[in-house]
Amino acid sequence: MKKIITSFTTLALAVSTTVAAFAADVTLLNVSYDPTRELYTDVNKSFATYWKGKTGDKVTIKQSHGGSGKQARAVIDGLEADVVTLALAYDIDAIAEKGLIKPGWQKELPKNSSPYTSTIVFLVRKGNPKKIKNWDDLIKPGVSVITPNPKTSGGARWNYLAAWAFAKHQPGGNDATAKEFVSKLFKNVPVLDSGARGSTNTFVQRGLGDVLLAWENEAFLAINELGPDKFEIVTPSESILAEPPVTVIDKVADKRGTRKVAEEYLKFLYTDEGQKLAAKHYYRPINTKIPTKLAKVKLYTIDQAFGGWQKAQKTHFSDGGIFDQITGAAKK
Amino acid sequence: MKLFTKHHNVLPGFGPTMGYTLLYLSLVVLIPLSALVFKTAGLSWNEFLEAVAAPRVLASYKVTFGAALAAAGINAVFGVLVAWVLVRYPFPGRRLVDALVDLPFALPTAVAGITLATVYSPNGWVGKILEPRGIKVAFTPLGIIVAMTFIGLPFVVRTVQPVIEELDAEIEEAAACLGANRWQTFRRVLFPLLTPSVLTGFALAFARGVGEYGSIIFIAGNMPMVSEITPLLILTKLEQYDYQGATAIATVMLVASFIMLLVINLLQKWSRRYAE
């Protein structure tokens, strides 16, 4: 009797392992930020085909999108993401701090683990009635500026820092003039949505504001989706180089046994095919051989202008930081 | 079980039903809510004060409670009017209108939010008319009041309506006989009779408005210090990885809810006694 049970168990085990070995049906969860929805819908399809051809396995990639900070928090609280593709390194650092990602994650993949970059541009109404050409036009009285809340939105932090850096780069510019500039800029902001998509909706659908500070790809998407007859893009004289990084969540991938496919998925973003998709969705591919229609802009990195994300975050966006001071939310 | 000694009660099942009630209540409501209180208890008094009394947080209380108060006030006036009209004046389609009053109970808040934003934004049906006259509703504190008025309306109508229905005709006739005109009758005789129910409805609408989230975020401007409601601020804190701040503010809101409920229950008791 005992023998029979044992052999049954062995058989069952054998069957289950065989099944696992043959029909590898993998699911990955990619937790991303707001404006990448369309990009990753395409990437996921291409990667599934690529992976099927390479290994014969079927891979399904599930997507979750939202404000970058919100998404990082969900991962910290237990959302089982195999990979994250967020708006800025700070949010991924926050996940790494909790031990879910090994330290030094940003060195794992080329170019600070950012397979594509972007920048901040202006979306204005057709004909540019307020004649907005550059950052300093944003602080003129009567100009209404739409941007999301830097406390919760990754894109908004890039917006804010780009404005700050511009002011600092002006003749005689220093931290004090930059603070005044940004302070004036936010006086012109009537609505602070919590995410980039919320702001685009406010500007585009609700007809509020004269200019939207937006991710470059987001601005192009808005024009394509909603008609070039309504909006146009203004590229400022200089802007910030936004590097949205990607990484594998080590703890989850190891637990679920998806490390290999997760790593391949991220590497796929660096292939010509991945880069072409990034270009198609108006991101700036890091591979300069891939053609892009995006205008050349003078761009500087966060490390050059602010000494890295940790420092920028602490000075500007922490509680009581400069953003709180200019909105009056900090104690005087 | 010496709990119900007043009357001899032959009905069975108090033990098991009460036991189940307490068990389910604890599992679903009390234990989860206690998580919030315990998390907050981990803060020192100073940390707690710093979290719940920062200027931005104070401003959000002002916006939330202020707008809820205004919305409840609007509802107290128009809700009584609607209830009065529905009970006293027959007009075609009255039953339909009567049913429609409950719409805010049944319509999901997210749907209410995007439609209110659509109707009241500068290019929406109503916003288009108001905007040129300098009245901005969507994305201002006014928008928050509109959303809270929407969700709070049925509370006032549905608490006042039955009281109006039950008003004794003789009281009004007596007042008329004594030479009072309609307005005097309403002000001196009817209004005092309606007061407890109006107050109850007002308090219900207020409490609902204070906690509301879904319909407001779409229509409020969400500007810190100006149009940011407290529930949104809790979420914002959370997204900045500030768990302690979020739970501390949430605890303040929870205590406020509990106090409001106690007041409402007292009001309801009062109005019931008044009615008898």
Add this chain to the structure above:
Amino acid sequence: MSAPTRTLTAHANGNHRITEPAPVRWVLTTVALVFLALFLALPLAAVFSQAFEKGFGTYLLALKEPDTLAAVKLTLITAAVAVPLNLVFGVMASWAIAKFSFPGKNLLITLIDLPFSVSPIISGLIYVLIFGRQGWLGPFLEAHDIKILFAVPGILLATIFVTFPFIARELIPLMESQGRDEEEAAMVLGASGLQTFFRITLPNIKWGIIYGVILCNARAMGEFGAVSVVSGHIRGITNTVPLQVEILYNEYNYTAAFAVASLLAFLALITLAVKSVAEWNVRENMEP
């Protein structure tokens, strides 16, 4: 804080008596109707007008989208779990509270009401504090590979929490007003407890139950704030219909967003219709 209902009211008094002069009546009626039109009818009309903006074909196409179908399925499952659980609780609690007197009754009723007035954000937050990776049970759940937060169980829990009081609060006043004479008579005549409940009490509260269930169901299917906190927003897996509306809205897919929203608006209209019928029947039952 009970959703106020008219279960306790008698029939509207018959033909009225002294009233206001006709012009006053007209003005008051008009003002009331304009107010209701601005705040209730217009938004409702806006949902449907936006949903059908691009024609019926686009409308149907928007509803057939796989992620939307998955959201509908999840929402149906959520309601199918939350409503029966709260129904059982509602019947049990109202029996204990309405048919017996005991100290602390008011406190108990206030506690049952609590989820009504707690902000939905807080309702979601508490589950993060308990089941999150850094929460009370986080390490235990992780060790045993049990997923609650950002998965279907978390959505169910949050929904059960926010819809918890609906049925109980509908039944307690109804059963209180009916007293316990009928049940006592049945018991004296030798019926068992369960027989008494099923033969006497249940028929009396039938419409109250339907009324409570339909309101509870509407809220379960429509909850946004609490579910949004615990969902994780994984497409096709943890998005409910209201979350799907938000997603579509955020994808510049306004027509589709309003198409899906119109499903919820239909649900609201059906709820109102059933509610009216139930209310009418409750009133009938209340007649001595």
